[in-house]
Amino acid sequence: MRLAFILSEIGSGLRRNLSMVVSVILVTFVSLTFVGAAGMLQLQINQMKGYWYDKVQVAIFLCGDGSTAAGCATGTATPEQQENLRTLLESPAVAQYINDFQFESKDDAYKHFKEQFSNSPIVDSVTPDQLPASFRINMKDPEKYQIISETFSSQPGVETVIDQRQVLERLFSVMNAASLVAVIIAGVMIVCAILLIATTIRLSAFSRRRETGIMRLVGASKTVIQLPFILEGVIAAVIGAALASGTLWAVAHFFLGEYMSKQYPDTAFISPAQTLILAPALLGLGATLAGISSLLTLRRYLRV
């Protein structure tokens, strides 16, 4: 009976304050979407780290036709220079830092390039000659990159030594910055959401002060008096959180899954299923926000 009564009170409260309830839903929706976006970026970074870190290597690029580096005074790297580098890589001093290495010829490089940019017209304008040959080194400890770099940069026939991990790190730091921005926007929006929920509850308590006054007088418990107001805010916030979760899922499914993964086929994007891990967190966060802000409001505006 009491439950049915509380439910009907919630229903009438939601109907009476419909426009406020809709604005609470929208504000929580937008703020939690930003929270979720930050979460998705972090998931994506983890995904890419897991995918790339055992694949990325230190690459020693050999001199090509137009190379201008100091070690390239003799023009395109000669087979002898190549052999010297291979010997050096196999020497105990260097071998202790690496798992294995591969030689990537100009033709191999051209093949990989074609695979990577298969949908791009740039492929047609590139010839194998323009791509440098390289040694691809799989490090035991990627942090030891500096040692390889120092050893090989000055070797004749070497144009440059590149730590591919650093290229990725730069990408990750951009993504981290983006997720930080998302978190800051989310923070501001959450403050809006809290204030709006507090105002909504206050209006709701005001418009029903007759009922609550009578409830107090006839001895209704604090729970029966306050719960409809608290649940009103919680329900609106949870609807907003559900919309935010749905939006994140849609982004993962349509944008990442259908569009981005075709544009960048060799990048591992997070799956829509993975975004669903975020959903319970967003729902919980929405409910907690609403619960806390309505409790604080009621303490001031709904004496029991």
Add this chain to the structure above:
Amino acid sequence: MIRFENVTKVYDQTARPALDSVNLEIDRGEFAFLVGASGSGKSTFLRLVLKEDRATSGAVYVAGQNVANISSWRVPRLRRGIGVVFQDFRLLPQKNVFANVAFAMQVIGKSRSIIRDTVPEVLKTVGLEGKEHRMPHELSGGEQQRVAIARAVVNRPGILLADEPTGNLDPTTSMGIMGVLDKINQNGTTVVMATHDDDIVNEMRKRVVELRNGIVIRDEARALYTSMMPVVGQSRRFKDASGRPDGSAADPGDGVASTQSGEEL
């Protein structure tokens, strides 16, 4: 049933107390009028019984319990034992008569079947049979107050507090309301009614507690609205003290308000 021990209530430090060292006992089943001019402290008295406010000093006992010792989560239980009606009825305008009375039972978790049985019974007691489905705006003031009374007593409280319940009603209607309150009192409910309606008090001949500036200046059984005995601090003196209806009141020469509670029981 209600006992005030040396109760003082100060709302505003700079003003005089709303109640000043009030000692009073109202027994179970009694009917007492609380009379006095506007601002004399009648509503404050009732609010202290309900624990709507806390006494500044002294102790208020309701049903043997000091209300100061009732923790906030048990205050609802105290209030379930007390019905209240006001001058302005305080009905819910969008609910019909039945729903207004049922509301008081719903919010304390009474089952639907009990509500279905009890509400018509109580409406009969207050004389509103057949008007279950009327909306408040379709009722006269007297009828609205009957609904409010029905709501106040539907959970069978031991005490009914009425704060100027006839304040908005004409004399004839007021007497009807008094009939209802009397009937409820006959059924064993303690009734305390704040009023400054002298006709009603004179008609009912019940116990009268008179307040002035927060001080009990008279407490008389089966009394009239206007005191028939001289009172401390009152410049006006009655020539004929023997004219009072109740010979048991204080010694006229003494002039101190006496406390004689529950003697009509």
